[in-house]
Amino acid sequence: xxxxxFMEDSPSNIEAGRATDGIQDSAARKWPNVMTFNRILPxxxxxxxxxxxxxQTPCVGVxxxxxxxxxxxxxGIEHIETxxxxxxxxxxxxxxGPPDLCSLPSSSAVLAFFSRGFSFFGAETGFMDLxxxxxxxxxxxxVVLATAGLCGLPVLEVWLLSFIALDPSYLLFxxxxxxxxxxxxxxxxxxxxxxxxxxxxxxxxxxxxxxxxSANQAVVVSVLLMLCIIGGASKMQYVTFPLAVLxxxxxxxxxxxxxxxxxxxxxxxxxxAIAVAVAWNFFFGPGPRFLKYNNYNAVFGGIAEAASxxxxxxxxxxxxxxxxxxxxxDIWSAGMVNTHAVHDELSRxxxxxxxxxxxxxxxxxxxxxxRICTDLSKTTGHPRGNMIRPSSDTGPKKRVFEYPLQHSKTxxxxxxxxxxxxxxxxFLAALVPFAVRxxxxxxxxxxxxxxxxxxVVAVLGExxxxxxxxxxxxxxxxxxxxxxxxxxxxxxxxxxIRPTREMRGA
Numbered sequence: 001x002x003x004x005x006f007m008e009d010s011p012s013n014i015e016a017g018r019a020t021d022g023i024q025d026s027a028a029r030k031w032p033n034v035m036t037f038n039r040i041l042p043x044x045x046x047x048x049x050x051x052x053x054x055x056q057t058p059c060v061g062v063x064x065x066x067x068x069x070x071x072x073x074x075x076g077i078e079h080i081e082t083x084x085x086x087x088x089x090x091x092x093x094x095x096x097g098p099p100d101l102c103s104l105p106s107s108s109a110v111l112a113f114f115s116r117g118f119s120f121f122g123a124e125t126g127f128m129d130l131x132x133x134x135x136x137x138x139x140x141x142x143v144v145l146a147t148a149g150l151c152g153l154p155v156l157e158v159w160l161l162s163f164i165a166l167d168p169s170y171l172l173f174x175x176x177x178x179x180x181x182x183x184x185x186x187x188x189x190x191x192x193x194x195x196x197x198x199x200x201x202x203x204x205x206x207x208x209x210x211x212x213x214s215a216n217q218a219v220v221v222s223v224l225l226m227l228c229i230i231g232g233a234s235k236m237q238y239v240t241f242p243l244a245v246l247x248x249x250x251x252x253x254x255x256x257x258x259x260x261x262x263x264x265x266x267x268x269x270x271x272x273a274i275a276v277a278v279a280w281n282f283f284f285g286p287g288p289r290f291l292k293y294n295n296y297n298a299v300f301g302g303i304a305e306a307a308s309x310x311x312x313x314x315x316x317x318x319x320x321x322x323x324x325x326x327x328x329x330d331i332w333s334a335g336m337v338n339t340h341a342v343h344d345e346l347s348r349x350x351x352x353x354x355x356x357x358x359x360x361x362x363x364x365x366x367x368x369x370x371r372i373c374t375d376l377s378k379t380t381g382h383p384r385g386n387m388i389r390p391s392s393d394t395g396p397k398k399r400v401f402e403y404p405l406q407h408s409k410t411x412x413x414x415x416x417x418x419x420x421x422x423x424x425x426x427f428l429a430a431l432v433p434f435a436v437r438x439x440x441x442x443x444x445x446x447x448x449x450x451x452x453x454x455x456v457v458a459v460l461g462e463x464x465x466x467x468x469x470x471x472x473x474x475x476x477x478x479x480x481x482x483x484x485x486x487x488x489x490x491x492x493x494x495x496x497i498r499p500t501r502e503m504r505g506a
Contacts, residue, residue: 039149039158046162047142053166053401054134054175059092060401061130061175063385068177070235070288074104075112077128077177085396089389090175092130104288105281107233108179111136134175140185141165148192152199157487161188164479167407168400169381169472179235183473186231186241187450191480193224194248194443217263224267228274236282236289237461238473240453242275247449248442255441294462295346296331302463303354304328308363316357318345330465351460358459368459373419375468376478379408382469407479415482422478426451429481432488443484451477 053060064079065087072078076099083091099113115133145165149158165171165188173181224245231241249268252259281287299317305328307313314324323342327334336342358364385398402409415425432444454474458467 036150038155040146042149042155042158042162043142043146046145046165047138049166050138050142050171050174051135053168053171054138055131058388059090059130059175060172060386061090061134062172062178062382063087063090064177065384070104071106071108071112071177071179074101074106074109075099075116077112077116080127085389087383088385088396088398090130090385090387092388094128094130096126096128103286105233105286106179106235106288107230108177108182108235111182111230112177130175133177137174137181137185141188144185144189144192148196151192151196153192153195154487157195157483160483160486161192161480163411164407164476164483167381167412168386168402169406169408170476172386172401173472179238180472182234183231183238183241184476186227186234187473187476187480189227190224190231190241190245190446190450191443191484193227194446195484197252198440198443221263221267221270225270225274228271229278232274232278233281233287236287237454237457237470239275239279239282240457241450242271242278244446244449244453246271246275248446251445252442292343292346293331293337295349296334296336296343297462297465298351298354298460299346299349299463300326300328300334301330301465302459303357303364305464306361306364306367307357308361313357313361317350317353318348320345330462354460355456368455370419371464371467372455372459372471372474373422375471376422376475377416377418378468379413381408381472381475384469412479412482416478425478425482425485429485432485440484440488444481447477447481447484450474451481 063086064083066083068079072094076097078095078097079091080093080095081091083089096116101109101113112133115136116128118132118135119128145158145162148161149155165184170181170184173184228242228245232239246268249264249271253264253268278287282289299314299319303313303317304310310328311324315321319342323345326336326342331337358368380400386401387399415421426448429444429448433441451474454471454477458470458474462470
Protein backbone atom coordinates (compact mmCIF):
# COMPACT_ATOMS: atom_id res chain seq x y z
CA UNK A 1 0.00 0.00 0.00
CA UNK A 2 1.33 3.41 -0.93
CA UNK A 3 1.85 6.10 1.65
CA UNK A 4 2.44 9.52 0.16
CA UNK A 5 4.04 9.71 -3.24
CA PHE A 6 7.64 8.59 -2.80
CA MET A 7 7.35 6.43 0.31
CA GLU A 8 5.77 3.10 1.16
CA ASP A 9 4.11 1.99 4.39
CA SER A 10 6.10 -0.47 6.44
CA PRO A 11 4.11 -3.36 7.99
CA SER A 12 4.39 -1.73 11.42
CA ASN A 13 3.01 1.54 10.09
CA ILE A 14 0.11 -0.22 8.40
CA GLU A 15 -0.72 -2.09 11.60
CA ALA A 16 -0.44 1.07 13.68
CA GLY A 17 -2.82 2.92 11.39
CA ARG A 18 -5.62 0.33 11.37
CA ALA A 19 -6.66 1.13 14.91
CA THR A 20 -7.56 4.71 14.02
CA ASP A 21 -8.82 4.21 10.47
CA GLY A 22 -12.41 3.47 11.44
CA ILE A 23 -12.82 6.44 13.75
CA GLN A 24 -11.11 8.91 11.38
CA ASP A 25 -12.94 7.68 8.29
CA SER A 26 -16.23 7.90 10.16
CA ALA A 27 -15.45 11.46 11.27
CA ALA A 28 -14.42 12.41 7.76
CA ARG A 29 -17.71 11.05 6.36
CA LYS A 30 -19.73 12.81 9.04
CA TRP A 31 -18.05 16.21 8.87
CA PRO A 32 -16.39 16.44 5.43
CA ASN A 33 -17.50 20.00 4.77
CA VAL A 34 -16.39 21.22 8.21
CA MET A 35 -12.95 19.61 7.84
CA THR A 36 -12.48 21.06 4.39
CA PHE A 37 -13.59 24.54 5.46
CA ASN A 38 -11.29 24.54 8.49
CA ARG A 39 -8.33 23.67 6.31
CA ILE A 40 -8.96 26.31 3.66
CA LEU A 41 -10.06 29.01 6.13
CA PRO A 42 -6.52 30.44 6.57
CA UNK A 43 -6.20 30.77 2.80
CA UNK A 44 -9.61 32.46 2.54
CA UNK A 45 -8.73 34.91 5.30
CA UNK A 46 -5.43 35.64 3.55
CA UNK A 47 -7.30 36.24 0.30
CA UNK A 48 -9.76 38.67 1.87
CA UNK A 49 -7.15 40.54 3.93
CA UNK A 50 -4.71 40.76 1.01
CA UNK A 51 -7.40 42.05 -1.34
CA UNK A 52 -8.50 44.58 1.28
CA UNK A 53 -4.95 45.94 1.50
CA UNK A 54 -3.82 45.67 -2.11
CA UNK A 55 -6.99 46.61 -3.99
CA GLN A 56 -7.70 49.82 -2.10
CA THR A 57 -7.92 53.23 -3.74
CA PRO A 58 -5.58 55.07 -4.04
CA CYS A 59 -3.30 52.12 -4.61
CA VAL A 60 -0.40 51.07 -2.41
CA GLY A 61 2.63 49.02 -3.36
CA VAL A 62 6.42 49.29 -3.54
CA UNK A 63 7.79 52.28 -5.46
CA UNK A 64 10.05 51.90 -8.47
CA UNK A 65 13.77 52.64 -8.11
CA UNK A 66 14.00 52.50 -11.93
CA UNK A 67 14.15 48.68 -11.87
CA UNK A 68 10.59 47.96 -13.04
CA UNK A 69 11.63 47.98 -16.69
CA UNK A 70 13.35 44.59 -16.33
CA UNK A 71 9.92 43.01 -15.89
CA UNK A 72 7.78 45.60 -17.69
CA UNK A 73 9.66 45.83 -20.98
CA UNK A 74 9.34 42.18 -22.07
CA UNK A 75 5.72 42.15 -20.85
CA GLY A 76 4.88 45.16 -23.04
CA ILE A 77 4.25 47.54 -20.12
CA GLU A 78 5.57 51.10 -19.80
CA HIS A 79 5.47 54.01 -17.39
CA ILE A 80 3.13 56.79 -18.45
CA GLU A 81 5.79 59.16 -17.15
CA THR A 82 9.21 58.52 -15.66
CA UNK A 83 9.12 58.49 -11.83
CA UNK A 84 10.08 61.94 -10.54
CA UNK A 85 11.43 60.66 -7.24
CA UNK A 86 12.45 57.01 -7.70
CA UNK A 87 11.87 54.94 -4.59
CA UNK A 88 9.52 57.43 -2.92
CA UNK A 89 6.11 57.22 -4.60
CA UNK A 90 3.95 54.54 -6.19
CA UNK A 91 2.41 55.02 -9.63
CA UNK A 92 -0.85 53.18 -10.24
CA UNK A 93 -1.45 53.31 -14.00
CA UNK A 94 0.77 52.09 -16.84
CA UNK A 95 0.65 51.92 -20.63
CA UNK A 96 0.53 48.59 -22.44
CA GLY A 97 1.83 47.66 -25.85
CA PRO A 98 3.11 44.64 -27.79
CA PRO A 99 5.00 42.19 -25.54
CA ASP A 100 8.36 40.64 -26.35
CA LEU A 101 8.84 38.00 -23.69
CA CYS A 102 11.86 36.53 -25.46
CA SER A 103 13.84 39.78 -25.22
CA LEU A 104 14.43 39.61 -21.46
CA PRO A 105 12.86 36.29 -20.44
CA SER A 106 11.93 35.69 -16.81
CA SER A 107 9.05 34.12 -14.94
CA SER A 108 8.23 37.54 -13.46
CA ALA A 109 7.78 39.03 -16.93
CA VAL A 110 5.50 36.15 -17.95
CA LEU A 111 3.30 36.68 -14.90
CA ALA A 112 3.24 40.44 -15.50
CA PHE A 113 2.04 39.76 -19.04
CA PHE A 114 -0.75 37.47 -17.82
CA SER A 115 -1.84 40.09 -15.28
CA ARG A 116 -2.74 42.38 -18.18
CA GLY A 117 -5.82 40.21 -18.66
CA PHE A 118 -7.29 41.31 -15.31
CA SER A 119 -8.81 44.40 -16.92
CA PHE A 120 -11.63 45.09 -14.47
CA PHE A 121 -10.06 47.95 -12.49
CA GLY A 122 -11.39 50.62 -14.80
CA ALA A 123 -8.24 51.01 -16.86
CA GLU A 124 -8.88 52.14 -20.42
CA THR A 125 -7.78 50.17 -23.46
CA GLY A 126 -4.02 50.44 -23.80
CA PHE A 127 -3.52 50.90 -20.06
CA MET A 128 -3.35 48.68 -16.98
CA ASP A 129 -3.69 49.17 -13.24
CA LEU A 130 -0.89 48.17 -10.86
CA UNK A 131 -3.41 46.24 -8.78
CA UNK A 132 -3.90 43.77 -11.61
CA UNK A 133 -0.55 42.11 -11.00
CA UNK A 134 -1.13 42.27 -7.24
CA UNK A 135 -4.35 40.31 -7.62
CA UNK A 136 -2.61 37.66 -9.72
CA UNK A 137 0.04 37.05 -7.07
CA UNK A 138 -2.59 36.98 -4.31
CA UNK A 139 -4.55 34.30 -6.17
CA UNK A 140 -1.41 32.22 -6.73
CA UNK A 141 -0.42 32.33 -3.06
CA UNK A 142 -4.01 31.62 -1.99
CA VAL A 143 -3.93 28.43 -4.05
CA VAL A 144 -0.64 27.45 -2.40
CA LEU A 145 -2.00 28.00 1.12
CA ALA A 146 -5.31 26.27 0.42
CA THR A 147 -3.57 23.25 -1.10
CA ALA A 148 -1.19 23.04 1.86
CA GLY A 149 -4.11 22.93 4.25
CA LEU A 150 -6.04 20.36 2.26
CA CYS A 151 -2.97 18.13 1.96
CA GLY A 152 -2.61 17.86 5.73
CA LEU A 153 -0.32 20.69 6.84
CA PRO A 154 -1.38 21.64 10.40
CA VAL A 155 -4.01 24.35 10.30
CA LEU A 156 -2.13 26.49 12.83
CA GLU A 157 0.96 26.33 10.64
CA VAL A 158 -1.02 27.51 7.62
CA TRP A 159 -2.45 30.34 9.73
CA LEU A 160 1.08 31.44 10.61
CA LEU A 161 2.17 31.22 6.99
CA SER A 162 -0.74 33.47 6.06
CA PHE A 163 0.19 35.92 8.82
CA ILE A 164 3.78 36.12 7.59
CA ALA A 165 2.67 36.61 3.98
CA LEU A 166 0.37 39.47 5.00
CA ASP A 167 3.27 41.50 6.37
CA PRO A 168 3.63 44.68 4.25
CA SER A 169 7.35 43.87 3.84
CA TYR A 170 6.23 41.04 1.53
CA LEU A 171 2.63 41.66 0.53
CA LEU A 172 3.13 45.14 -0.92
CA PHE A 173 5.68 43.76 -3.38
CA UNK A 174 2.72 42.08 -5.07
CA UNK A 175 1.67 45.55 -6.24
CA UNK A 176 4.90 46.17 -8.11
CA UNK A 177 6.88 45.06 -11.12
CA UNK A 178 9.77 43.73 -9.10
CA UNK A 179 10.74 40.07 -9.49
CA UNK A 180 10.59 39.36 -5.75
CA UNK A 181 6.90 38.35 -5.43
CA UNK A 182 7.50 35.44 -7.81
CA UNK A 183 10.15 34.25 -5.39
CA UNK A 184 7.83 34.73 -2.40
CA UNK A 185 5.19 32.47 -3.93
CA UNK A 186 7.78 29.85 -4.87
CA UNK A 187 9.53 29.94 -1.49
CA UNK A 188 6.34 29.54 0.54
CA UNK A 189 5.21 26.86 -1.90
CA UNK A 190 8.54 25.06 -1.56
CA UNK A 191 8.28 25.21 2.23
CA UNK A 192 4.80 23.66 2.09
CA UNK A 193 5.93 20.97 -0.37
CA UNK A 194 8.84 19.83 1.78
CA UNK A 195 6.84 20.05 5.01
CA UNK A 196 4.20 17.89 3.40
CA UNK A 197 6.87 15.40 2.29
CA UNK A 198 8.58 15.32 5.70
CA UNK A 199 5.25 14.62 7.40
CA UNK A 200 5.06 11.34 5.52
CA UNK A 201 7.61 10.05 8.02
CA UNK A 202 5.08 10.55 10.81
CA UNK A 203 3.05 7.46 9.94
CA UNK A 204 -0.55 6.80 8.88
CA UNK A 205 -1.98 9.09 11.58
CA UNK A 206 -0.56 12.12 9.76
CA UNK A 207 -1.17 10.74 6.30
CA UNK A 208 -4.86 10.31 7.03
CA UNK A 209 -5.22 13.87 8.32
CA UNK A 210 -5.33 15.03 4.72
CA UNK A 211 -8.73 15.99 3.35
CA UNK A 212 -7.64 15.39 -0.24
CA UNK A 213 -7.44 11.87 -1.68
CA SER A 214 -4.08 10.51 -2.80
CA ALA A 215 -2.95 12.51 -5.79
CA ASN A 216 -1.14 11.38 -8.86
CA GLN A 217 2.64 11.41 -8.62
CA ALA A 218 2.83 13.43 -11.82
CA VAL A 219 0.86 16.25 -10.18
CA VAL A 220 3.16 16.34 -7.16
CA VAL A 221 6.26 16.35 -9.36
CA SER A 222 4.81 19.01 -11.65
CA VAL A 223 4.01 21.30 -8.72
CA LEU A 224 7.60 21.28 -7.44
CA LEU A 225 9.01 21.76 -10.93
CA MET A 226 6.69 24.71 -11.53
CA LEU A 227 7.77 26.27 -8.24
CA CYS A 228 11.41 25.88 -9.29
CA ILE A 229 10.71 27.67 -12.56
CA ILE A 230 8.71 30.48 -10.96
CA GLY A 231 11.33 31.09 -8.27
CA GLY A 232 14.56 30.33 -10.11
CA ALA A 233 13.67 32.15 -13.32
CA SER A 234 12.36 35.28 -11.57
CA LYS A 235 15.72 37.12 -11.69
CA MET A 236 19.46 36.45 -11.64
CA GLN A 237 19.81 36.73 -7.86
CA TYR A 238 17.33 33.88 -7.35
CA VAL A 239 18.89 31.31 -9.69
CA THR A 240 19.96 29.37 -6.58
CA PHE A 241 16.36 28.50 -5.72
CA PRO A 242 16.34 25.23 -7.74
CA LEU A 243 19.72 24.37 -6.20
CA ALA A 244 18.28 24.69 -2.68
CA VAL A 245 15.47 22.35 -3.76
CA LEU A 246 17.96 19.95 -5.33
CA UNK A 247 20.08 19.86 -2.16
CA UNK A 248 17.13 18.61 -0.13
CA UNK A 249 16.13 16.05 -2.74
CA UNK A 250 19.65 14.62 -2.98
CA UNK A 251 19.98 14.33 0.80
CA UNK A 252 16.63 12.54 0.93
CA UNK A 253 17.77 10.14 -1.78
CA UNK A 254 20.95 9.37 0.18
CA UNK A 255 19.60 9.38 3.74
CA UNK A 256 16.04 8.17 3.22
CA UNK A 257 15.74 4.66 1.72
CA UNK A 258 11.94 4.94 1.67
CA UNK A 259 12.24 8.07 -0.48
CA UNK A 260 14.18 6.32 -3.23
CA UNK A 261 12.16 5.60 -6.33
CA UNK A 262 12.28 6.24 -10.03
CA UNK A 263 9.95 9.18 -9.56
CA UNK A 264 12.23 10.78 -6.94
CA UNK A 265 15.29 10.27 -9.15
CA UNK A 266 13.49 11.76 -12.14
CA UNK A 267 12.39 14.71 -10.03
CA UNK A 268 15.96 15.38 -8.93
CA UNK A 269 17.25 15.23 -12.50
CA UNK A 270 14.47 17.54 -13.70
CA UNK A 271 15.24 20.09 -10.96
CA UNK A 272 18.92 19.96 -11.94
CA ALA A 273 17.95 20.62 -15.56
CA ILE A 274 15.89 23.65 -14.47
CA ALA A 275 18.80 24.94 -12.38
CA VAL A 276 21.12 24.72 -15.37
CA ALA A 277 18.57 26.31 -17.71
CA VAL A 278 17.82 29.33 -15.51
CA ALA A 279 21.52 29.88 -14.81
CA TRP A 280 22.28 29.81 -18.54
CA ASN A 281 19.42 32.24 -19.24
CA PHE A 282 20.76 34.89 -16.86
CA PHE A 283 24.51 34.39 -17.27
CA PHE A 284 24.83 33.52 -20.96
CA GLY A 285 21.37 33.80 -22.55
CA PRO A 286 18.97 36.68 -23.15
CA GLY A 287 17.92 37.09 -19.48
CA PRO A 288 18.51 40.52 -17.90
CA ARG A 289 21.97 40.93 -16.37
CA PHE A 290 24.10 43.93 -15.44
CA LEU A 291 27.57 42.54 -14.85
CA LYS A 292 29.28 45.90 -15.41
CA TYR A 293 27.41 47.40 -12.45
CA ASN A 294 27.55 44.23 -10.40
CA ASN A 295 31.33 43.90 -10.76
CA TYR A 296 32.09 47.44 -9.60
CA ASN A 297 29.70 47.17 -6.66
CA ALA A 298 31.03 43.74 -5.65
CA VAL A 299 34.62 44.99 -5.57
CA PHE A 300 34.55 48.64 -4.50
CA GLY A 301 31.25 48.41 -2.60
CA GLY A 302 32.09 45.00 -1.15
CA ILE A 303 35.51 43.47 -0.51
CA ALA A 304 37.21 46.88 -0.48
CA GLU A 305 35.04 47.79 2.50
CA ALA A 306 35.26 44.48 4.33
CA ALA A 307 38.89 43.43 3.85
CA SER A 308 41.46 44.05 6.54
CA UNK A 309 43.82 45.25 3.79
CA UNK A 310 41.71 46.57 0.91
CA UNK A 311 44.62 47.50 -1.37
CA UNK A 312 46.06 44.02 -1.11
CA UNK A 313 42.67 42.46 -1.80
CA UNK A 314 42.13 44.68 -4.85
CA UNK A 315 45.57 43.78 -6.15
CA UNK A 316 44.77 40.06 -5.82
CA UNK A 317 41.63 40.67 -7.90
CA UNK A 318 43.62 42.26 -10.71
CA UNK A 319 42.86 45.92 -10.02
CA UNK A 320 45.83 48.10 -11.02
CA UNK A 321 47.42 50.51 -8.55
CA UNK A 322 46.04 53.57 -10.33
CA UNK A 323 42.46 52.36 -9.85
CA UNK A 324 42.65 51.12 -6.25
CA UNK A 325 41.83 54.56 -4.93
CA UNK A 326 38.42 54.74 -6.63
CA UNK A 327 35.45 55.48 -4.33
CA UNK A 328 34.45 52.62 -2.00
CA UNK A 329 30.79 52.88 -2.85
CA ASP A 330 28.26 51.94 -5.52
CA ILE A 331 28.89 52.61 -9.19
CA TRP A 332 26.30 55.40 -9.41
CA SER A 333 27.53 57.38 -6.42
CA ALA A 334 31.10 56.95 -7.68
CA GLY A 335 30.16 58.34 -11.10
CA MET A 336 31.60 55.29 -12.83
CA VAL A 337 28.54 54.29 -14.85
CA ASN A 338 30.01 55.50 -18.14
CA THR A 339 33.17 54.28 -19.85
CA HIS A 340 36.12 54.00 -17.49
CA ALA A 341 39.31 52.00 -17.78
CA VAL A 342 38.58 50.14 -14.53
CA HIS A 343 35.72 48.30 -16.20
CA ASP A 344 38.18 46.47 -18.45
CA GLU A 345 39.89 45.10 -15.36
CA LEU A 346 36.59 44.34 -13.64
CA SER A 347 35.34 42.42 -16.68
CA ARG A 348 37.88 39.71 -15.79
CA UNK A 349 36.64 39.48 -12.21
CA UNK A 350 36.34 35.92 -10.92
CA UNK A 351 33.65 35.33 -8.29
CA UNK A 352 35.61 32.32 -7.07
CA UNK A 353 38.64 34.54 -6.48
CA UNK A 354 36.41 37.10 -4.79
CA UNK A 355 35.00 34.40 -2.51
CA UNK A 356 38.53 33.29 -1.72
CA UNK A 357 39.44 36.82 -0.63
CA UNK A 358 36.55 36.82 1.82
CA UNK A 359 37.21 33.33 3.15
CA UNK A 360 40.92 33.98 3.74
CA UNK A 361 40.25 37.10 5.82
CA UNK A 362 38.58 36.52 9.24
CA UNK A 363 37.87 40.24 9.55
CA UNK A 364 36.00 40.20 6.24
CA UNK A 365 33.95 37.16 7.25
CA UNK A 366 32.89 38.78 10.51
CA UNK A 367 32.15 42.06 8.74
CA UNK A 368 29.89 40.28 6.24
CA UNK A 369 28.04 38.33 8.92
CA UNK A 370 27.42 41.33 11.14
CA ARG A 371 26.20 43.43 8.22
CA ILE A 372 23.82 40.71 7.11
CA CYS A 373 22.43 40.19 10.62
CA THR A 374 22.06 43.93 11.11
CA ASP A 375 19.95 44.25 7.97
CA LEU A 376 17.93 41.11 8.72
CA SER A 377 17.09 42.43 12.19
CA LYS A 378 15.46 45.59 10.84
CA THR A 379 11.71 45.90 11.22
CA THR A 380 11.22 46.99 7.63
CA GLY A 381 12.03 44.64 4.81
CA HIS A 382 13.09 47.37 2.37
CA PRO A 383 13.70 51.13 2.32
CA ARG A 384 11.18 52.17 -0.37
CA GLY A 385 7.92 54.12 -0.23
CA ASN A 386 4.50 52.47 -0.44
CA MET A 387 2.02 55.20 -1.37
CA ILE A 388 1.22 57.59 -4.19
CA ARG A 389 2.44 61.16 -4.19
CA PRO A 390 -0.11 63.56 -2.63
CA SER A 391 -0.81 66.73 -4.61
CA SER A 392 0.33 68.77 -1.61
CA ASP A 393 3.86 67.30 -1.57
CA THR A 394 6.53 69.63 -2.94
CA GLY A 395 9.46 67.25 -2.59
CA PRO A 396 10.39 63.65 -1.86
CA LYS A 397 8.81 62.39 1.34
CA LYS A 398 8.63 58.62 1.66
CA ARG A 399 5.45 57.27 3.25
CA VAL A 400 5.00 53.64 4.25
CA PHE A 401 1.98 51.39 4.74
CA GLU A 402 1.88 49.61 8.10
CA TYR A 403 -0.59 48.10 10.54
CA PRO A 404 -0.03 47.57 14.30
CA LEU A 405 -0.12 43.76 14.45
CA GLN A 406 1.93 42.97 11.36
CA HIS A 407 4.44 40.12 11.60
CA SER A 408 7.56 42.30 11.44
CA LYS A 409 6.39 44.31 14.47
CA THR A 410 5.20 41.43 16.62
CA UNK A 411 6.42 37.83 16.34
CA UNK A 412 9.51 38.67 14.30
CA UNK A 413 10.93 40.82 17.07
CA UNK A 414 11.28 37.71 19.22
CA UNK A 415 14.11 36.32 17.08
CA UNK A 416 15.55 39.16 14.99
CA UNK A 417 16.42 41.86 17.51
CA UNK A 418 20.16 41.17 17.63
CA UNK A 419 23.02 39.26 16.05
CA UNK A 420 22.95 36.85 19.01
CA UNK A 421 19.27 35.98 18.58
CA UNK A 422 19.65 35.40 14.84
CA UNK A 423 22.78 33.32 15.39
CA UNK A 424 20.90 31.23 17.94
CA UNK A 425 18.08 30.69 15.44
CA UNK A 426 20.52 29.53 12.74
CA PHE A 427 22.33 27.23 15.20
CA LEU A 428 19.15 25.58 16.47
CA ALA A 429 17.76 25.21 12.96
CA ALA A 430 20.99 23.53 11.85
CA LEU A 431 20.58 20.99 14.68
CA VAL A 432 17.03 20.05 13.70
CA PRO A 433 17.97 17.64 10.86
CA PHE A 434 20.21 15.73 13.25
CA ALA A 435 17.97 15.87 16.34
CA VAL A 436 14.65 14.88 14.77
CA ARG A 437 15.67 13.35 11.46
CA UNK A 438 13.92 12.53 9.21
CA UNK A 439 10.69 14.28 10.20
CA UNK A 440 11.99 17.78 9.37
CA UNK A 441 15.01 16.85 7.30
CA UNK A 442 14.22 18.17 3.83
CA UNK A 443 12.43 21.32 5.02
CA UNK A 444 15.33 22.37 7.24
CA UNK A 445 17.92 21.73 4.54
CA UNK A 446 15.82 23.55 1.95
CA UNK A 447 15.52 26.68 4.09
CA UNK A 448 19.12 26.66 5.32
CA UNK A 449 20.39 26.08 1.79
CA UNK A 450 18.25 28.90 0.44
CA UNK A 451 19.21 31.41 3.14
CA UNK A 452 22.90 30.57 2.89
CA UNK A 453 22.88 30.85 -0.89
CA UNK A 454 21.30 34.31 -0.68
CA UNK A 455 23.95 35.49 1.78
CA VAL A 456 26.63 34.42 -0.68
CA VAL A 457 24.91 35.67 -3.83
CA ALA A 458 24.05 39.07 -2.35
CA VAL A 459 27.60 39.79 -1.16
CA LEU A 460 29.48 38.30 -4.12
CA GLY A 461 26.98 39.83 -6.52
CA GLU A 462 26.94 43.45 -5.38
CA UNK A 463 28.82 43.66 -2.12
CA UNK A 464 27.01 45.76 0.47
CA UNK A 465 25.31 48.01 -2.07
CA UNK A 466 21.56 47.93 -1.40
CA UNK A 467 22.17 44.90 0.83
CA UNK A 468 19.03 45.58 2.83
CA UNK A 469 16.76 45.12 -0.17
CA UNK A 470 18.86 42.34 -1.69
CA UNK A 471 18.22 40.26 1.43
CA UNK A 472 14.43 40.34 1.11
CA UNK A 473 14.36 36.73 -0.14
CA UNK A 474 16.66 35.61 2.68
CA UNK A 475 14.50 37.55 5.14
CA UNK A 476 11.43 35.51 4.18
CA UNK A 477 13.53 32.36 4.44
CA UNK A 478 14.52 33.32 8.00
CA UNK A 479 10.87 33.86 8.90
CA UNK A 480 9.99 30.41 7.54
CA UNK A 481 12.95 28.93 9.41
CA UNK A 482 11.66 30.42 12.66
CA UNK A 483 8.22 28.98 11.90
CA UNK A 484 9.77 25.57 11.24
CA UNK A 485 11.65 25.67 14.54
CA UNK A 486 8.47 26.66 16.36
CA UNK A 487 6.67 23.68 14.85
CA UNK A 488 9.47 21.37 16.01
CA UNK A 489 9.29 22.66 19.60
CA UNK A 490 5.50 22.63 19.82
CA UNK A 491 5.30 19.13 18.33
CA UNK A 492 7.89 17.84 20.80
CA UNK A 493 5.96 19.31 23.73
CA UNK A 494 2.64 17.85 22.54
CA UNK A 495 4.15 14.41 21.99
CA UNK A 496 5.68 14.52 25.45
CA ILE A 497 2.42 15.53 27.13
CA ARG A 498 0.17 13.06 25.29
CA PRO A 499 1.77 9.81 26.58
CA THR A 500 1.85 11.25 30.10
CA ARG A 501 -1.90 11.90 30.00
CA GLU A 502 -2.56 8.45 28.56
CA MET A 503 -0.55 6.83 31.35
CA ARG A 504 -2.45 8.81 33.97
CA GLY A 505 -5.75 7.81 32.38
CA ALA A 506 -4.71 4.17 32.43
